[in-house]
Amino acid sequence: MYFERAHISDGELLAFYKALLYPRLVEEKMLLLLRQGKVSKWFSGIGQEAIAVGATLALDNDEWILPLHRNLGVFTARQMPLQQLFHQWQGSPLGFSKGRERSFHFGSRQHHICGMISHLGPQLSIADGISLAHKLKKEDKVSLAFTGEGGTSEGEFHEALNVAAVWDLPVIFLIENNGYGLSTPVEEQYRCEQLVQRAAGYGMRGMRINGNNLLEVYHAIKEAKRHALHEQQPVLIEAMTFRMRGHEEASGTKYVPPALLEEWARQDPIQHFEGFLQFLQLINEEGIHDIREALKHEIDREINTALAEVSPPVSEADELKDIYAPAPSPIPPVAGAATHDKRFIDAISEGLDQAMVQYPNLILMGQDIAEYGGAFKITDGFVARYGKERVRNTPLCESAIVGAGLGLSLMGYKSMVEMQFADFVTCGFNQIVNNLAKIHYRWGQTADVVVRLPAGAGVGAGPFHSQSNEAWFTHVPGLKIVYPATPADAKGLLLAAFADPNPVLYFEHKALYRSISGPVPEAPYTIEIGKANLIQTGDDISIITYGAGVHWALEYSKQHPQLSIHILDLRTLLPLDYEAIREAVTATGKVLILHEDTLTGGLGGEISAWIAEHCFALLDAPVMRCAGLDTPVPFAASLEKNFLAKTRMHQYIEQLANY
Template sequence: MQFDRKDKDDAQLLALYKTLLYPRMVEEKMLILLRQGRIGKWFSGIGQEAIAVGSTLAMQSDEYILPMHRNLGVFTSRNIPLKKLMAQWQGKISGFTKGRDRSFHFGTQEYKIIGMISHLGPQMALADGIALADLIANKQHATLVFTGEGATSEGDFHEAINVASVWNLPVIFLIENNGYGLSTPINEQFNCKHLVDRAIGYGIEGIQLDGNNILEVYDKLSEIAASIRQNPRPVLIECLTFRMRGHEEASGTKYVPQHLFDEWTKKDPVKNFEDYLITQNILNDELIASIKSKFKTDIEQEVEAAFNEQEPIANPTTELDDMYAPYNQKVVAPTSAQTEKRYLDAITDGLREGMQRYDNLVIMGQDIAEYGGAFKITDGFVSQFGKARVRNTPICESAIVGAGLGLSINGYKAVVEMQFADFVTCGFNQIINNLAKTHYRWGEKADVVVRMPTGAGTGAGPFHSQSNEAWFTKTPGLKVVYPAFPYDAKGLLIAAIEDPNPVIYFEHKYLYRSLIGNVPDGYYTVEIGKANVLKQGEQLTIITYGLGVHWALEYLNTHPEISATLVDLVSLQPWDKEAVATAVKATGRVIILHEDTLSNGFGAELAAWIGEHCFTNLDAPVLRCTSLDTAIPMSKVLEDSFLAKHRLAQTVEKILAY
């Protein structure tokens, strides 16, 4: 291994050595603790320290790094106290996640480190969003994100690099090619000669480095980071290294041929750099022993101090509260005159008001810029707010939701448009495992609104008409709203933008141009979690939302002989339990009406809650009037038969017969 010190003085080289050695010694201590049964799991980065340490030292302290679970050197090089790290690994209350997540699955704004989730690839899109925030704010910053050679097979890898390339984002994508994804060797993971060659397909620079050479990693990453701060663009780095331990210690290494261990042992990054510094008369045996002795003492003290830290105390109220960033909505009442507007135009107004109020709000989606979106909701926004904040995206829902979270982490707000709610499946992981869980895991807000054009009635078939709100109402950490009228559509969207928590905003496509209502001009909000009682009656209660509200109104208006209470939930998570309980008690008969299918639709949760909390007020079973348990057909005849509206009259007759 050849080292080139360039212009570094002895003190700098010695500091590099200490920073490289420290995580190695911490790891060696962890392996001892594992054998003693004092810790239960460990993901070892022994043999790969030069990558984490060299790249981290190349970054400025206020620049974000997004590491993986074998990158202890990132955390120690950023000078996070070992006691704090150890408390995290042990699930102590003083750890970064308060015992809620494991190992390096956490972030910290103090040290500008954003840890991974177990799904490996999604953090690359977060790096895009972080870098985008810097780019818009004209900060000359770089962002560094790690991935392994195995995760390069995931779609998230492609999506994130493609977005960074198209948008010229200052991101360093660093692949640690350590030979194996758990037990799968690289020849069974990809068929290109070098992973760095993939840069060609994205039109970006690709550089391959000896990942075990601390000076090569540090110098090259310093050079690249300095360059992209001045000339923003992504760069792909492949660092060649080897995993000397198992994927985690329990998995072992029996699947690895011995000759690979023999070969890579000779390339040990710590030992080789140590030998080099001896030849440079910077190190000698006595100094090495002194450094190691001090590190050993410090590590022992920090580790034992962490073991003595307090365990979490289970408090269900605290746990529930921490799913969401603290926020008390202050409803802004309308003060301006009202104008008759279509449902679609109310959404446009809400977006415009949000963009005017928050100069750190970015909206992203397919075709939303000059074209104005598939439904023209953002028509004219580019000329008013500029392309930096109104961004056409490639077709990559996962990367864009992830970029929204990255924007939030770096001080921005984001609205992400799904062209159709059905397409959200391609971004499901980011919503369910990143947006929803981030605050609970490490206390960071996820200030992202996901707009969801939803629903049937237009003959669009199985892939453009689904009602999928129940996928999200059962996910803690998300808020879900579903306006039925133009007034609510505007006020709820502004409220969702205000809220620092992730909000899934459903908007019904059928209502876009078919529904008109009075909408106040200017800025106002609607309370998230508050239902509207549209009619008061005595015979039965209909609880519904979205297009179901209009089905119910149409039916009741044509049947004036029926005295019904009609509740429009407006918000599905949280939902208005008080309004529902009051309506149930008023009539004793309840129909839950929704466009979604029967089995496990949101109505099932409502019915269960009413049965549990309002049983003594019921004069009949709670009935659900829903769409069929099938995919949504295209034909109007079949679609009409599918929809819950087709069974509403029959359901009303049934409940009144009790």
């Protein structure tokens, strides 16, 4: 193995050696503790340390790294305290994730490390968002995202590389090609001879390196950073290495030919670097022994201290508190302030426009939202006012753009991602429910991202442009979900969503865009997320609803003046306003839950269960649900009308009234 020293001093070479050796010795200690039952699981990076250490040493300490399971060297080279790392591996509340995550599924803002999720690919597009922020700030910084050769098979790999290339982002994508994805060998992962060949397809530079050569990794990352910043382009690096132990310790390596393990054992990065230092006469066998013993003593001291510490008791209140970051108090409209009549769609556009003024760090992203103004023209004219840096057309890649939004959040930016139709959110589902929703609970990082979703039927758009899919997300702790029904609420809730540092899904019903108008305060204001709106009081029947259902209920009430109908607009679907729901039950004792979404699995089931559990004594009749048919949304007007819950309201209300 040839080592190119270049301009690295003797002292730096010895420091590099300690940085390379340290994670190996930590791992050896962890494997011992694993056998003793003091840690529950371990993903070994033995034999791959040169990649993590070399890459980290080549970057500035304030440049973000997005590592994977086997990159202990990233954490140690960034000098994260071993004592706290060990608590992390134990699942102790004293760890970086307070016991909520395993092994390396955590991050640290202080150390500019973003924690992975088990799905492997999503961290790549987070790196896009980080580098976009550097680019917007005119900072000469890169981000670096790790992936394995198996991860390159995921769609997120393509999306992230394509976005980085199209947007000219200084991102380094580093593939650790260690031969196996769990037990699947590379010949079952891809057909190209080398993964680095894929770089040409994205118009970016590609480099293939020996991942077991510490200095080759170091110089390659330095060169990749120089190129990325000078050319304002991403770089793809394929680092060849091998996984010497099981995917995790319990899985073993029986599927690996013994000769292959022997071949790669002879390429051990630490042994070769020790030989290089001995060749330079910077160290001898005694010096190697002394360094190893000193590091082992340091490791033992840190681990023993951690083992002696007593973890605090579990607190249900703390667990629930950390689901969300604190949100600012609402800013209601000034009493008597000027209002103007606005259509629903114009109220959204005005709220978005005022948010762009209020938050200079707000970035809008979506398909066709720039010069074209979006599919519904909500951002028409925004490019002229705010420029293409802040109003960004995206490729067709919902997942990568949501991930980029999270990356922007790591850098202190706010972002809005527009789904052209709510139906298309399926392509970004993983990022929303596993990255955005969980990140604050996992390691205290906010996801300051608003996802706008034009939803709903009634416009003859068929099964893939008409869904009401809000219930998919109400099961996900960490998200906030709003669904306005009036122009005033549309603006106030949108501005509240931007003020809130948590991820907010903002559903807007397409059928309301141009059919509903109402008074909207001119000045910016916010409506409290999590607070329902009492539309009208009544004594006979309570209708609990949201979105288009509010207008169905109002229309029905006007057509049937003999009934006194209490109408509650939930406005926020997560978190729910349970106190308002209780008051609606108390008002009449008869409850109809009305929503456009299909009946089975709809939000009405959760609300009715809560009422049955907490308000049973207040009921004078069974809680009833009126919802869409359990079918996809059909295209033909007669079929779509039959699908909608509005067509069945009367029979449910009559049944309740006569109970």
